[in-house]
Every structure is written in structure tokens, then in C-alpha cells.
Amino acid sequence: MPVLSVHNLSKSFVERTLFSGVTFDIEKGDKVGFIGVNGTGKTTLFRILNGEDEPDSGSVFKSSDISFGYMEQHACNHPERSIYDELISEFKYLIDMESEIEIINAEVESNPSAENIAKQTALIEKFENAGGLTYKARTRSALIGFGFEEKNFDIPTGRLSGGQRSKLSLLKLLLSRSNFLLLDEPTNHLDIASVNWLESFIKDFKGSMLIISHDRYFLDSVTNKTIELEHQKTMMYKGNYTEFKKKKQAYEDSLKNKYENDIKEIKRIEGIVEQQKRWGRERNFITAASKQKQADKIKAQLVAPEKNLETIHMRFETKRVSGEDVIIAENLSKSFGSNHLFSNVDFHIRRGERVFIIGDNGCGKTTLFNMLLGREAFDSGMVDYGAQVDVGYFDQMQSNLDLNKTALDEIWDTFPNMTETKLRTALGCFLFKGDEVFKPLSKMSGGERARVSLLKLMLEGSNLLLLDEPTNHLDSSSREQLETTLQNYDGTMLIISHDRYFINKLATRILELSENGVKEYLGNYDYYFEHKAKADSLHNAAEKSGDKKPNEYELEKQRRAKERKLKNDTKKAEALIEKLDGEIAELNETLQSEEVVSDYEKLTELTATLEEKQLELEKAYENWEQLTSE
Numbered sequence: 001m002p003v004l005s006v007h008n009l010s011k012s013f014v015e016r017t018l019f020s021g022v023t024f025d026i027e028k029g030d031k032v033g034f035i036g037v038n039g040t041g042k043t044t045l046f047r048i049l050n051g052e053d054e055p056d057s058g059s060v061f062k063s064s065d066i067s068f069g070y071m072e073q074h075a076c077n078h079p080e081r082s083i084y085d086e087l088i089s090e091f092k093y094l095i096d097m098e099s100e101i102e103i104i105n106a107e108v109e110s111n112p113s114a115e116n117i118a119k120q121t122a123l124i125e126k127f128e129n130a131g132g133l134t135y136k137a138r139t140r141s142a143l144i145g146f147g148f149e150e151k152n153f154d155i156p157t158g159r160l161s162g163g164q165r166s167k168l169s170l171l172k173l174l175l176s177r178s179n180f181l182l183l184d185e186p187t188n189h190l191d192i193a194s195v196n197w198l199e200s201f202i203k204d205f206k207g208s209m210l211i212i213s214h215d216r217y218f219l220d221s222v223t224n225k226t227i228e229l230e231h232q233k234t235m236m237y238k239g240n241y242t243e244f245k246k247k248k249q250a251y252e253d254s255l256k257n258k259y260e261n262d263i264k265e266i267k268r269i270e271g272i273v274e275q276q277k278r279w280g281r282e283r284n285f286i287t288a289a290s291k292q293k294q295a296d297k298i299k300a301q302l303v304a305p306e307k308n309l310e311t312i313h314m315r316f317e318t319k320r321v322s323g324e325d326v327i328i329a330e331n332l333s334k335s336f337g338s339n340h341l342f343s344n345v346d347f348h349i350r351r352g353e354r355v356f357i358i359g360d361n362g363c364g365k366t367t368l369f370n371m372l373l374g375r376e377a378f379d380s381g382m383v384d385y386g387a388q389v390d391v392g393y394f395d396q397m398q399s400n401l402d403l404n405k406t407a408l409d410e411i412w413d414t415f416p417n418m419t420e421t422k423l424r425t426a427l428g429c430f431l432f433k434g435d436e437v438f439k440p441l442s443k444m445s446g447g448e449r450a451r452v453s454l455l456k457l458m459l460e461g462s463n464l465l466l467l468d469e470p471t472n473h474l475d476s477s478s479r480e481q482l483e484t485t486l487q488n489y490d491g492t493m494l495i496i497s498h499d500r501y502f503i504n505k506l507a508t509r510i511l512e513l514s515e516n517g518v519k520e521y522l523g524n525y526d527y528y529f530e531h532k533a534k535a536d537s538l539h540n541a542a543e544k545s546g547d548k549k550p551n552e553y554e555l556e557k558q559r560r561a562k563e564r565k566l567k568n569d570t571k572k573a574e575a576l577i578e579k580l581d582g583e584i585a586e587l588n589e590t591l592q593s594e595e596v597v598s599d600y601e602k603l604t605e606l607t608a609t610l611e612e613k614q615l616e617l618e619k620a621y622e623n624w625e626q627l628t629s630e
Contacts, residue, residue: 003028003066003180003208004049009058011044018044022058022234024227031202031209033219033241036229037475038447042212045229046070046182049210062180066208069178071186076165076172079158083148084139086157086168090175091135097127142171145197146190147361163189163361174198179207187215188472191361192498214476216241217500217525231306241476255305262298269295311477312451313429316489319461323387324351326464326492327372332381334367341367344517345381354486354493354506358528359513365496366396368513369466372494392462396469396496398449400456403442407432407452410441415459430455446473454482463491471499500525522563566627573624580617587613 002025010020018041026032036042047053049060050070062068076086088095104120131138143153146167157168166189173181187195195218202209202222210227213219219226219241226237226244235251237244269291276288326349333343341364349355357365370376372383373393385391393400401410412423427437430451441449450473457465465486471479483505486493497503503510503525510521510528521528587610591603 003063005061009055019232033223033226040229067178070182076157082154084153088139146194181209183211318463318491322389322463325386328384333379355509356507390462394467408437465493467495570627
């Protein structure tokens with residue numbers, strides 16, 4: 001039986017309809033992803049479900065034992081409270097029970113009557129069943145899981161950044177007594193480690209959830225159903241985001257095929273009708289009328305497929321080709337006073353690579369970018385750019401935009417030589433059409449400003465892109481367009497991102513940044529996650545057995561040295577094969593000459609040499625196959 005039933009909801013603002021006829025059911029324990037492009041009304045629907053807004057029509061039925069929890073209800077409104085006290089306040093009912101237990105314990109001590117002992121036993125049992133023995137540990141674990149260091153638990157919430165307050169509000173919601181959670185972009189402001197903790201929590205959560213998110217990897221991990229809001233309607237699919245994409249495509253294909261077949265059938269029947277009318281006999285008119293009814297019945301049920309929603313169209317092209325070596329960084333370090341960010345940062349990025357930098361929030365990823373761009377001084381180390389490297393930068397804070405300008409002026413002032421026609425066409429490709437080009441950037445959403453920044457970046461024609469969280473503020477459709485565009489880009493990329501789906505699609509290499517430097521993983525996010533888990537498992541096993549913990553730096557040096565040797569050996573093997581191929585070709589050509597054919601001794605000598613070279617070539621191929629299979 002559904003714990004939440006939504007029937008025929010509709011909502012409009014002025015002349016714009018957000019949605020109508022919205023109908024769906026959510027069962028107990030369902031974790032439902034709620035997706036749709038920005039501005040379709042997902043958050044408005046949440047506010048209706050939570051009772052903060054009223055629909056124009058329709059109804060919401062919820063089970064009597066359902067208690068909704070919505071993040072805005074759990075905001076941090078006590079700036080003087082410490083981080084720890086703010087979060088543990090969600091367990092006030094347990095804290096109050098503890099006080100009651102202390103009182104009854106004192107009463108039992110002074111008057112151990114049967115009534116007092118029974119009251120004490122019942123209260124302790126209730127306290128334990130409600131999680132009283134673990135709530136303090138859960139509070140501590142949740143804070144650490146979300147990246148709050150234990151030494152900072154006493155910091156007042158009023159001193160937290162906006163992102164930190166959002167994280168704390170989310171934690172309060174997760175630890176509340178609500179059994180139906182409405183989560184609106186819960187992974188915003190979270191690093192990968194915190195998202196992993198959140199995923200574990202959601203998987204263990206016994207209640208139901210409706211989750212608005214553009215984080216496709218997250219949705220794949222935690223949801224069992226997906227609702228899409230598109231064309232002012234909702235459609236529910238069983239399965240996570242990836243399964244939804246497959247089922248939606250299959251559904252749209254079937255609708256399109258049925259529509260096309262129905263059109264063909266209508267034309268075929270109407271052809272018969274015309275033919276019968278031309279014959280002009282009474283029975284022909286009867287047949288024509290019957291066939292026309294048949295065609296009209298198909299027309300009445302005809303459903304034309306919805307037009308695909310407009311998406312951004314971009315194409316990143318380089319104005320020139322860079323050298324093979326693009327960035328070489330050696331021994332970079334950075335601290336701000338006593339706050340040490342990182343040291344011993346070394347990496348070498350070559351042309352065409354798609355390298356991602358990941359790490360916990362606050363580890364210095366954006367600072368590292370600013371050092372590479374010359375905006376921040378090094379404490380130590382050096383950065384060397386290769387020949388003909390043109391750097392393009394996407395700033396997640398969008399500080400390169402003048403918010404007093406319109407979209408049109410921002411692009412035109414940056415590229416004054418563009419004609420208005422080309423400029424309007426470019427803006428149209430990024431969904432700025434008509435009067436939208438005159439909208440001030442200050443009044444745009446984060447997603448709209450991100451599109452302006454991406455357009456500027458595209459028009460620069462750089463051959464090295466430094467992208468700092470480029471998918472933030474973009475909906476799923478725009479993220480997929482960006483992925484496709486970057487997959488076809490022939491330049492080099494260095495990207496900061498916590499979007500694991502995005503990393504999986506693009507990464508050829510991952511650099512994990514920590515205070516001790518960077519650790520390299522030669523693959524995408526799944527590769528990184530698998531190999532990091534194995535390494536962590538080995539370290540934990542070594543610590544439990546009392547063995548000395550492996551020196552990660554030395555192990556990494558050995559692995560890199562082995563990779564370099566393998567690469568060099570492979571190149572040498574390929575060069576030898578090429579050399580032997582050339583020598584064999586020359587010998588074969590010589591053996592065909594009349595001078596050699598008529599000279600028995602020379603023919604015998606060259607034939608023996610040819611056999612030796614062919615044997616060498618076979619061994620060279622065997623060696624090359626062995627090297628390339630390692």
C-alpha cells in the first residue's frame with residue numbers, strides 16, 4: 001500500500017503552467033529519484049508535498065504514520081550553538097529521556113519500591129529501543145562522515161560557511177525522526193567522501209525518500225525508482241537513473257514507431273476511401289463510409305510524440321596544437337599561515353589527456369588551480385607549460401562575469417570582433433534566445449550564468465582547459481551535452497570535479513590531492529574507487545597484524561618507475577620491429593635482382609641472412625606482445 005499518493009496535481013504562476021495532471025504513488029521503503037531540467041517545478045512540488053504551498057488542483061494523500069522531513073525545516077537557526085550541540089539537538093527526546101532516567105534512578109535508590117523499579121525498567125527499555133545507547137556515537141560519526149573534524153566540533157554554527165551550514169542542516173534532517181525525507185540536491189557542497197557516507201546512510205534508512213538531484217552516479221547508487229517531470233507531466237519508471245534512461249528511450253521509440261505506423265495506416269485507409277468513392281456505386285459508398293470511420297477512430301487515438309526539449313549545443317575547438325608536454329609541476333606546496341594545504345605535489349600532463357583532480361573539500365584543489373594560473377604564489381616548487389599552450393579557465397565561482405552586464409554585452413565585450421549575427425547564434429546555441437540575451441547576469445540563476453561562462457570558454461579556442469566544477473548548477477541534460485562535447489575535444493583537460501558520473505565518462509587519469517601530495521590512478525572513477533579500496537584494505541590488514549604500514553610514496557615511485565620502464569621497453573620493441581621489417585624488405589628486393597640470382601654463393605648467403613632476420617622479427621613480436629599484455 002502506498003505511503004504517499006499524489007493525484008492530478010497542477011500548479012501555475014501568472015500565465016506559466018509548471019505542471020498539471022501529476023500523479024504517482026510511493027511505497028514504504030522506496031528511494032525515488034525526482035529529475036527534470038531546471039525550472040520545471042520540482043522544488044515547488046516538494047513545497048506542496050510538505051504543506052508549504054497549495055496546488056491549483058489535485059490532492060496529496062499520505063499514510064497516517066508518515067512524518068515528512070524537509071531540509072529547510074532543519075536549518076541552523078542558533079548561531080551561538082556549537083556544531084556538535086546543533087546536531088545533537090535532533091535527539092532532544094532522548095536527552096529528555098536521559099534526564100528522566102536520572103530522576104527515576106535517584107527515586108529507586110531512595111525508595112526501591114516495585115512501582116519505581118517497574119517504571120525505571122520500562123523507561124530504560126524505551127530509551128534503548130529508541131537508540132539511546134548510540135545517539136552520541138551516531139552524532140559524532142555523522143559529523144566526521146560529512147568532513148567536520150573533531151577538533152572543530154565546538155565552533156559556533158554562526159561562523160560556518162554557507163556550504164558548511166547546508167551540510168549541517170542536511171545532517172539534522174537525516175538524523176531527525178522523520179520517516180519520509182524530501183531531499184533537494186543533497187549532494188551539493190559535498191565532497192566525494194561525504195557523498196559516499198550519505199549513500200551508505202540512505203541505503204540503511206528504513207523509511208522512504210523522494211530525492212531531487214542532478215548527481216547521476218548518486219541516483220544510480222541509492223534509488224530504486226525514478227520520476228521525471230517533463231512537458232509539465234510526470235512519468236514514473238522502475239529502476240535507477242541509468243535504467244530510467246534506457247526505459248525512457250525504449251518508451252519514446254515505441255511511441256514514435258506507433259505514431260508513424262498509425263499515420264501510414266490512416267493514409268492507406270483514406271486511399272481506399274478515395275478509391276471507393278471514385279467507383280461511385282452504392283456498395284462502394286457504404287464501404288468508403290465504413291473505412292472512414294476506421295480511419296477517424298485511429299485519428300482520435302493518435303498521440304504525436306513530444307518534441308525533445310531544447311538542449312545546449314556546444315563544440316570546443318582548438319585554434320592551434322600544443323606541444324606534447326602541456327604542464328609539468330614539481331614539488332608544489334602551499335600553506336596559509338598555520339593552515340597547511342599540501343606539499344610534494346608533482347604531476348606531468350601530456351597533450352590529449354583528460355586528468356581529474358579529486359580530494360576532500362578544503363584540501364586546496366582550487367588553490368592549486370590558482371597557482372597554475374599565476375594568481376597565487378607558490379611556497380615552493382615550479383610549474384612549466386609546454387610550447388604553444390593556450391589556457392582556458394572555468395571558474396566555479398563565476399568571478400570572471402560582470403553581473404551588471406547582460407548576456408549579450410558580456411560576450412560581445414569579451415569578443416568585440418564578432419558580428420551580431422554570429423553572437424546571437426552562439427547565444428542561441430546556449431539557450432539564450434529573443435529577449436533573454438538582454439537579461440542581466442545578476443538576475444540569472446546559477447545554471448544560466450554557468451552557460452554564459454561555458455560559452456565564453458568555447459569561443460576562446462584554448463587547447464588546455466582548466467575546469468573547476470564545471471557541472472555544478474547544470475541539469476542532467478546539460479551535463480550530458482557537456483560530456484559529449486568534451487569527449488570530442490582534441491585538446492587537453494585538467495578538471496576539478498566531484499561529479500562521479502562525469503569523471504567516469506571522461507577521465508583518463510585521476511590525481512587524488514592530499515596534504516602529502518598527489519596519488520595517481522590510471523583510469524576513471526570506478527578504477528580509482530576499486531584500487532583505493534584495495535589499498536585501504538591492505539593498509540588496514542597490515543595495521544591489524546602489526547606489520548609496518550607500506551610507504552605509499554615509495555610504492556608510488558616504484559609503480560611509476562615500472563610504468564616508465566614498460567613504456568620505454570615497448571617503444572624499443574616497436575622500433576626494433578620497424579627496423580627488422582625494413583631490413584627484410586631490402587633483402588627480399590635484393591634477392592630478386594639478376595646479379596644475386598646468377599650468383600649461387602651470394603644467393604645462399606643472403607638467404608641465410610634473411611632467415612636470421614625473420615627469426616629475430618618473430619622474437620621481437622613475441623617480446624612486444626608480452627610487453628603490451630602486462
